Amino acid sequence: MSFLTRYRWWIVTAAFFVAFTLFTAEFQQAQTTAVLAATLRQSTPLVLGALCGIMCERSGVINIGIEGQMLMSAFAGFIVASSTGDLLYGVAAGIACGMIMGAFLAFLSVTLQGDQIIAGTVLNIAAIGLTSFFFQQGRSLPTGKTSVMRFGALSDLPIVGRVFFTNRPLTYLTLLLVPVIWYALFRTTWGLRTRAVGEHPSAAETVGVSVVRIRYLNLILGGGLAGLGGAYLSLEAVGSFERLMTNGKGFVALAVMIFGRWNPVGAWGAALLFGYANAVQTQFQFRGWLADDPQFIGMMPFIVTIVVVAGFVGRARPPAAIGQPYSRE
Amino acid sequence: MDDATPQTPALEAIGIGKRFDTVIANQDVNLRIEKGQIHALLGENGAGKSTLVNILFGLYRADEGEVRVNGEPVRMDSPHDAIEHRIGMVHQHFQLVPVLTVAENIVLGNEPTRGRGLLDLDRAADEVTELAERFSLAIDPGATVEDLPVGMQQRVEILRALYRKADILILDEPTAVLTPQETDHLLEVLRGLAAEGVAIVFITHKLREVLAVADQVTVMRGGRVVGTTTPAETDQAGLAEMMVGRSVVLRVAKTEARPGAGVLEIRDLHVRDDRDRPAVDGLSLEVRSGEIFGIAGVDGNGQRELVEAMTGLRTIDAGAVLLDDTDITGCTPREISELGVAHVPEDREKHGLIGPHSIADNLVLNRYFRPPYARRGLRQHAAINSDAERLVTDYDIRTESIGAPARSLSGGNKQKVITARELSHGARLLVASQPTRGIDVGSIEFVHQQIVGQRDNGVAVLLVSAELDEILSLSDRIGVIFKGRLVAIADAGDIDRATIGRLMTAGSDAA
Ligand SMILES: Nc1ncnc2c1ncn2[C@@H]1O[C@H](COP(=O)(O)OP(=O)(O)OP(=O)(O)O)[C@@H](O)[C@H]1O
Ligand SMILES: [Mg+2]
Numbered sequence: 001m002s003f004l005t006r007y008r009w010w011i012v013t014a015a016f017f018v019a020f021t022l023f024t025a026e027f028q029q030a031q032t033t034a035v036l037a038a039t040l041r042q043s044t045p046l047v048l049g050a051l052c053g054i055m056c057e058r059s060g061v062i063n064i065g066i067e068g069q070m071l072m073s074a075f076a077g078f079i080v081a082s083s084t085g086d087l088l089y090g091v092a093a094g095i096a097c098g099m100i101m102g103a104f105l106a107f108l109s110v111t112l113q114g115d116q117i118i119a120g121t122v123l124n125i126a127a128i129g130l131t132s133f134f135f136q137q138g139r140s141l142p143t144g145k146t147s148v149m150r151f152g153a154l155s156d157l158p159i160v161g162r163v164f165f166t167n168r169p170l171t172y173l174t175l176l177l178v179p180v181i182w183y184a185l186f187r188t189t190w191g192l193r194t195r196a197v198g199e200h201p202s203a204a205e206t207v208g209v210s211v212v213r214i215r216y217l218n219l220i221l222g223g224g225l226a227g228l229g230g231a232y233l234s235l236e237a238v239g240s241f242e243r244l245m246t247n248g249k250g251f252v253a254l255a256v257m258i259f260g261r262w263n264p265v266g267a268w269g270a271a272l273l274f275g276y277a278n279a280v281q282t283q284f285q286f287r288g289w290l291a292d293d294p295q296f297i298g299m300m301p302f303i304v305t306i307v308v309v310a311g312f313v314g315r316a317r318p319p320a321a322i323g324q325p326y327s328r329e
Numbered sequence: 330m331d332d333a334t335p336q337t338p339a340l341e342a343i344g345i346g347k348r349f350d351t352v353i354a355n356q357d358v359n360l361r362i363e364k365g366q367i368h369a370l371l372g373e374n375g376a377g378k379s380t381l382v383n384i385l386f387g388l389y390r391a392d393e394g395e396v397r398v399n400g401e402p403v404r405m406d407s408p409h410d411a412i413e414h415r416i417g418m419v420h421q422h423f424q425l426v427p428v429l430t431v432a433e434n435i436v437l438g439n440e441p442t443r444g445r446g447l448l449d450l451d452r453a454a455d456e457v458t459e460l461a462e463r464f465s466l467a468i469d470p471g472a473t474v475e476d477l478p479v480g481m482q483q484r485v486e487i488l489r490a491l492y493r494k495a496d497i498l499i500l501d502e503p504t505a506v507l508t509p510q511e512t513d514h515l516l517e518v519l520r521g522l523a524a525e526g527v528a529i530v531f532i533t534h535k536l537r538e539v540l541a542v543a544d545q546v547t548v549m550r551g552g553r554v555v556g557t558t559t560p561a562e563t564d565q566a567g568l569a570e571m572m573v574g575r576s577v578v579l580r581v582a583k584t585e586a587r588p589g590a591g592v593l594e595i596r597d598l599h600v601r602d603d604r605d606r607p608a609v610d611g612l613s614l615e616v617r618s619g620e621i622f623g624i625a626g627v628d629g630n631g632q633r634e635l636v637e638a639m640t641g642l643r644t645i646d647a648g649a650v651l652l653d654d655t656d657i658t659g660c661t662p663r664e665i666s667e668l669g670v671a672h673v674p675e676d677r678e679k680h681g682l683i684g685p686h687s688i689a690d691n692l693v694l695n696r697y698f699r700p701p702y703a704r705r706g707l708r709q710h711a712a713i714n715s716d717a718e719r720l721v722t723d724y725d726i727r728t729e730s731i732g733a734p735a736r737s738l739s740g741g742n743k744q745k746v747i748t749a750r751e752l753s754h755g756a757r758l759l760v761a762s763q764p765t766r767g768i769d770v771g772s773i774e775f776v777h778q779q780i781v782g783q784r785d786n787g788v789a790v791l792l793v794s795a796e797l798d799e800i801l802s803l804s805d806r807i808g809v810i811f812k813g814r815l816v817a818i819a820d821a822g823d824i825d826r827a828t829i830g831r832l833m834t835a836g837s838d839a840a
Binding site: 188190200202204205207208210320 | 439447
């Protein structure tokens with residue numbers, strides 16, 4: 001009973017999607033499969049961005065610089081991969097770049113106790129400026145983007161095989177990270193301490209948990225996740241770097257995080273919803289439906305964002321201490 | 330215990346000084362805490378007790394002076410350092426994470442694991458249950474802390490300190506919201522720990538507890554130590570005089586009540602707690618004008634839900650609350666307040682004050698919107714400030730300025746702000762939960778006189794308190810609450826302390 005009332009929106013939404021999918025799959029299997037596969041791909045950077053947001057906000061620091069972290073990391077990953085010719089180095093560079101920016105955010109908001117919104121904005125502006133300035137036309141990845149990993153017979157199953165078992169490595173990695181981070185957050189000492197610091201830092205401090213250490217750790221690790229999201233964009237989704245290629249995904253990731261109630265699994269579900277809206281939009285454009293109004297179609301993911309955030313999250317409660325710099329006296 | 334000589338104190342403060350802006354909270358404070366002894370720290374509200382122990386625990390940094398543990402000078406830069414030196418502390422302002430469970434709060438920072446950082450929550454719950462049993466402080470380890478009444482939160486705060494098995498234990502007003510039985514249990518626990526060699530610093534405003542348990546007593550006033558004594562050398566009156574600097578009346582002078590017409594009537598009230606379980610379960614009572622109706626009970630028997638329901642803070646399932654025959658069931662807190670109900674809430678930090686706002690603003694929180702405090706939507710600072718100045722003087726609220734934020738006040742002074750505001754509301758009904766929680770003896774005398782004064786002016790008073798002495802000395806009629814019902818209602822003269830105590834813990838079966 002209380003389970004049903006508590007998750008009624010999730011249940012309704014999930015039931016709707018399953019029914020809708022079965023219905024369309026009946027006579028349009030190819031399109032349905034394409035939309036679902038695209039949903040997963042589109043959701044990947046949102047999931048990574050949202051996981052970064054969760055790591056930061058659960059420890060009490062607002063990070064609106066995810067967009068900047070992803071953009072800069074997409075760039076760093078691309079440059080390193082194209083000059084070394086090794087995608088793995090590129091991914092590592094993307095993660096490292098996100099972590100460095102996370103450390104910088106921690107320095108501004110934890111050590112200097114500055115305003116967290118301003119600190120995040122600094123990251124965004126810096127990323128846009130630097131990547132635009134150093135951007136060079138004509139670079140490319142000698143190896144091409146990451147390649148598809150197949151799982152034998154699993155990949156040949158109808159619909160499921162194409163959707164879940166015909167992806168590229170970072171997509172699989174992201175699917176793995178969701179339960180891992182959920183588990184870490186709710187079943188490890190690190191997770192308990194993180195939540196305590198985000199809710200009531202002085203209480204955590206009085207039992208010997210260092211607020212500063214936890215916040216630095218989470219901002220740096222979270223930055224690594226956003227960096228991975230950036231690397232995904234340039235090295236797996238597109239295969240090159242384009243100006244402003246994050247295109248607001250870092251901000252949508254924040255909406256995803258809130259809609260998912262600061263819970264990794266919830267955020268994953270929310271990201272799928274946004275990814276789905278995006279995939280449907282692409283299909284529409286591809287088939288030329290509503291072709292007179294491409295801007296309208298392009299707006300769809302954002303409309304979904306607004307409706308969802310305004311409509312459903314009413315009672316979601318953010319960690320109590322977010323946004324407040326912590327000092328002892 | 331180790332190779333240190335018996336004379337080496339476990340914990341020593343030497344020449345501690347601490348200022349907050351212009352306020353001198355501690356000045357040249359010296360304190361010696363011996364192993365195996367209970368050292369009571371006494372003083373008026375704002376005397377600097379919490380500041381001193383917060384320095385000893387590394388929460389505040391002293392401007393000057395030195396802290397020594399087992400004779401060695403130590404740096405106390407954070408509670409982490411204090412914990413390293415095996416110091417534990419119960420905080421006056423609870424340090425609990427509201428959204429976490431009792432067990433999670435107690436083990437936080439010291440969690441049982443299944444290796445490699447994997448939490449073992451089952452073991453945590455078992456350990457907490459065991460701990461609670463050993464110290465007779467029963468608690469549900471799975472409850473979320475924010476759903477608990479303050480008395481229960483106090484237990485969690487105490488258990489959290491006991492869980493760590495410290496060599497030096499600091500308790501800042503651990504008994505402020507405990508019932509006498511719970512307090513007696515705790516004092517026994519402390520004696521046991523002291524016998525095992527633990528050094529204990531114990532802050533309280535209840536002189537009975539000091540005399541019952543302390544080996545040494547240090548009294549502070551105005552940020553300085555004014556003297557050290559032992560229970561053998563003094564008595565309650567002596568201690569009170571040392572604290573306040575004048576003699577204090579410890580019993581309230583009170584004339585016979587002259588009750589008038591009924592003001593508050595509660596009929597068959599049903600209210601659920603935060604976890605949806607019935608908390609008030611068919612409770613009825615009437616309070617007449619000019620009388621004080623005291624509700625005695627162990628915290629967690631529906632007191633909080635009863636008070637929240639009648640002040641509009643909680644949904645009523647069934648039943649009715651009538652004020653002068655007007656049905657106020659389902660009215661908003663503002664409507665109820667405007668109908669003449671004053672409310673001193675049990676949780677002063679959460680429902681009583683807006684911490685970052687000034688003391689003056691907090692003193693008009695229930696009337697800032699009407700004349701003379703506001704006219705045509707504009708706030709009238711002259712009226713607000715002159716009222717605030719008067720209340721600060723009358724209630725002896727220790728502060729540098731009425732413009733200071735409420736959160737900078739000491740615990741007892743925060744309580745005084747709320748009590749002052751509500752007692753000057755001009756109400757017909759006063760609902761007071763723990764109105765003297767953490768208030769020093771000198772000020773309790775004043776607050777009690779004010780409550781009796783209200784009664785004599787025809788106000789109906791509903792008093793809820795864990796402090797049985799307070800109920801007994803103020804009430805004209807007493808109701809005992811047990812599992813959401815009043816199991817007995819009697820005139821104060823017709824019921825004795827022992828009977829109330831039995832009813833509180835066992836319900837009507839005991840009578
Ligand atoms: N964080 C703070 N900022 C500013 N002033 C403070 C702060 N903490 C305490 N003070 C001031 O220091 C003085 C001593 O306060 P303290 O809390 O130590 O008193 P106390 O003896 O514990 O009183 P109580 O019995 O009411 O708890 C008070 O005047 C108080 O207003
Ligand atoms: Mg204090």
